[in-house]
Amino acid sequence: MADDNDKVTAITCWVWTAKAEKVNAxxxxxxxxxxxxxxxxxxxxxxxxxxxxxxxxxxxxxxVDLFELM
Known part of the structure; x- marks a missing residue:
């Protein structure tokens, strides 16, 4: 089991997911x-x-990604 102090580092920055929005809109x-x-x-x-x-x-x-239109 992971310790509550375990951290993960983002490549850019962390953003919320759709699941997070459903849980706490x-x-x-x-x-x-x-x-x-x-x-x-x-x-x-x-x-x-x-x-x-x-x-x-x-x-x-x-x-829409620009490459989807090409």
Whole structure:
């Protein structure tokens, strides 16, 4: 079992996932950066639970990639 002090480091910054928004819509919006003091290093359990992801992995909802049009 992971220790509550285990941290994971983001390549860019951590953003909330759709799951986080469903769990706590008043504080977590999918694709938005997580709280400033956790943007680079966040609790590992949040990643394990699917509440956060690296912003480089966030495709966005309803956004079209330029390469999809070519």
């Amino acid at each position: 008043t504080r977590s919006v999918e694709g938005e950066p997580i709280w400033p003091h956790y943007q680079q290093q966040a609790p590992k359990r949040w990643l394990d639970e699917g509440l956060i992801q690296d912003s480089s992995e966030f495709a966005g909802s309803g956004q």
